[in-house]
Amino acid sequence: MHHQDIAVDVVLDIYQRILRIRRFEEAVGLLFRQGQLPGFVHLYIGEEAVAAGVCAALTDEDTIISTHRGHGHVIAKGGDIKRMMAELFGKATGYCKGKGGSMHIADFDIGMLGAIGIVGGGLPIAVGAGLSAWYSNSNRVSVCFFGDGAANEGSFHESLNLASTLALPVIFVCENNQYGEFTPAQNAMNITDIADRAAGYGIPGLVADGADAFEIYRVTAAAVERARAGAGPTLIEAKTHRRGGHAEGEEAFLAGQTYRDEAETAEAQAKDPLLLLHNYVSENKILPANQLETLDSNITQAVAEAVEAARNSPDPALESLFEDLWL
Amino acid sequence: MARKTYVAAIQEALAEEMRRDPRVFLMGEDVRIGVFPSTRGLHAEFGGKRVIDTPISELAVAGAGIGAAVNGLRPIVDLMFGTFLYLAFDQIANQAGAMRFMYGGQTNVPLVLMAQNGAGSSAGHHHSQAVHQFFMNMPQIKVIMPSTPTDGKGLLKSAIRDDNPVLFLHSLSLGGKRSDVPENEYLIPIGEADIKRAGSDVTICTVGPTVYTALGAAKTLSREGIEAEVIDLRSLSPWDKGAVLDSVAKTGRFVAVDESFPSCSAASEWAATVAEAVFSQLKAPVQRVTNKDVPMPFSPALEKAVLPGEADVIAAVHKTMAYS
Incomplete structure (x- = not known):
């Protein structure tokens, strides 16, 4: 892990994005365990360096598409944690006025074109976002986040091929967190690296360390440059780990059974992206310890305020069911 | 008024709308050659950027239409046969119709999906089913199925100008039907019998x-x-x-x-x-x-x-x- 080629303000920017995701997700996990959140939540803890590294390499005009595990992507793209938290509570003040929920947060104003709850469902839409940039001769790049599970969906293959044949400015970011729900990724495919599949579509496929935000930033920046130059899409496979389960409260589904490999759990702990980056920033004296603490407490405070605001927000009015329909 | 075939009326609707609005484009398998002649000749006039031949990937092409639509374009996606819409079901049922509502009104999906629907050419089960009833069951997908050239042209033009996802179903068995098609521009509103x-x-x-x-x-x-x-x-x-x-x-x-x-x-x-x-x-x-x-x-x-x-x-x- 090194940042020689990355400006200090970018390092700090990435650090803040990771920290904001972590504190938000910790709060969400707690709220879920306390029974305060409806529905399911899929936390991004352990994978933060991917969203942060990727989004730090994008402009505000570039767009992203996300997954059921999407909170981190929204925050990394610059989303408002107050509106996110309110959406998780199903409140009228949420990003989607309580009609979307955890798996369907979007912020079109910042190029966050939506989280998609269907595994693999976002890839074709991201191709369309890239197509619109190509069509309009825009510099915009479209990024699609998806997991290892989505790489086994037909939509993955159709989308990579379509983006490749039209040389569209799309970056496919596969977050391989080692499990599709409870099934190890290695049991669901007969290859080690999903990135190898890129060759089948005539595009570059790269493996990157998902715990190293600098490496993610670097490979994304190169893919962005390639896309803007009209050279077409790239597949980036970020090897990552989720610290928690597939979904919070998954014990209920597991009924006493286990699925995590102990060595993988230990690796996930050792390769915690926040821990690694925190150590790096401290050891390299990029920011003094007291400033790091202030940063953390400011973010923690902002998250607490978001929770409070969400809790005190009104439920959506029933009339809103008949709003946001056909124009 | 001139008597025109259904196919010619659809061709006119597509060409007129593409001339009128540069955001309108057409994509699908073989739209350049025009397996169904309604897209024939459009490539010569509008070029490869607005008449885009795609791989046979119904799911990705339908989804790409959605992605382009939410980014300000007005795609027409030709999926050829109604039965091929089954291959694109996720994008239509889970995404296109729901997005505007699901994201709290932040976006809208001005997308037209086209397909030939139903039987009449002895093509067997995979090319002859009528599928319109499935899409009637999906919230927020408009479905139109005009029977005459006159209605076809007016309704397709309305569909292309509509700010919501519209499924336009035509029929091979009607391709040669003729009716009086007005020379002047006209629209037929969606939802009117x-x-x-x-x-x-x-x-x-x-x-x-x-x-x-x-x-x-x-x-x-x-x-x-x-x-x-x-x-x-x-x-x-x-x-x-x-x-x-x-x-x-x-x-x-x-x-x-x-x-x-x-x-x-x-x-x-x-x-x-x-x-x-x-x-x-x-x-x-x-x-x-x-x-x-x-x-x-x-x-x-x-x-x-x-x-x-x-x-x-x-x-x-x-x-x-x-x-x-």
Whole structure:
């Protein structure tokens, strides 16, 4: 892990994005365990360096598409944690006025074109976002986040091929967190690296360390440059780990059974992206310890305020069911 | 006015809208060559960026249409056969129709999906099913299925200008049909039925190619002294309940003719609506005439037997006339 080629303000920017995701997700996990959140939540803890590294390499005009595990992507793209938290509570003040929920947060104003709850469902839409940039001769790049599970969906293959044949400015970011729900990724495919599949579509496929935000930033920046130059899409496979389960409260589904490999759990702990980056920033004296603490407490405070605001927000009015329909 | 074929009318609608609005483009498998001739010639005029040949990837192409639509373009995605829409189901059912609502009104999806729907060319089960009823069941997908060149042109132009996802279903069996198409620009609003034949004794409600079946049956019935009113819904979602209920209020008899498999057919929805809304004005139970409940066969003799035919419509009307 090194940042020689990355400006200090970018390092700090990435650090803040990771920290904001972590504190938000910790709060969400707690709220879920306390029974305060409806529905399911899929936390991004352990994978933060991917969203942060990727989004730090994008402009505000570039767009992203996300997954059921999407909170981190929204925050990394610059989303408002107050509106996110309110959406998780199903409140009228949420990003989607309580009609979307955890798996369907979007912020079109910042190029966050939506989280998609269907595994693999976002890839074709991201191709369309890239197509619109190509069509309009825009510099915009479209990024699609998806997991290892989505790489086994037909939509993955159709989308990579379509983006490749039209040389569209799309970056496919596969977050391989080692499990599709409870099934190890290695049991669901007969290859080690999903990135190898890129060759089948005539595009570059790269493996990157998902715990190293600098490496993610670097490979994304190169893919962005390639896309803007009209050279077409790239597949980036970020090897990552989720610290928690597939979904919070998954014990209920597991009924006493286990699925995590102990060595993988230990690796996930050792390769915690926040821990690694925190150590790096401290050891390299990029920011003094007291400033790091202030940063953390400011973010923690902002998250607490978001929770409070969400809790005190009104439920959506029933009339809103008949709003946001056909124009 | 000039008499034009259905295919020519669709071609005109596409070309006119592409000339009018640079955000409108067409993509799909072989749209350049034009397997169905309605897209033929557009590539020569508009080029490869606006008439985009794609791989055979219905799911990705439909989804790419959505992605382009939410980014300000107005894509027309040609998926060729209605049955191929099954391959794109996720993008249509989970994404296109829901996005605007699901994201709290932050976006809208001005997308047109085109496909040929239903039987008539003896192509077997995979190329002959009518699929419109599935999409009527999906919230916020508009579905149009015009039966004449005039309606086809006016409705397709409205669909392209619509700010919501619209499924435009045409039929190979209607490709050569001719009608008077106005020279001047015109639009036909989505959701408005057309009474193709006025009558006082029974209301026959239908859509697409079976409009001609119903009209044929009405002609025979007229010779018996039964005057059928034939309503061509033209749009299936939203559909013109008002026109149907007004007609039934007048005739007191209702026959729904629909090229769907019987369970949860479009006809089921129309019949239920009529039975709920104007029960006291009905002189006889509502009747449905649909496909037989079997997969689509290949043999022309068998295919004809599966589809609603004039004799089936006449028999259904006779049933309603038995109550008087």
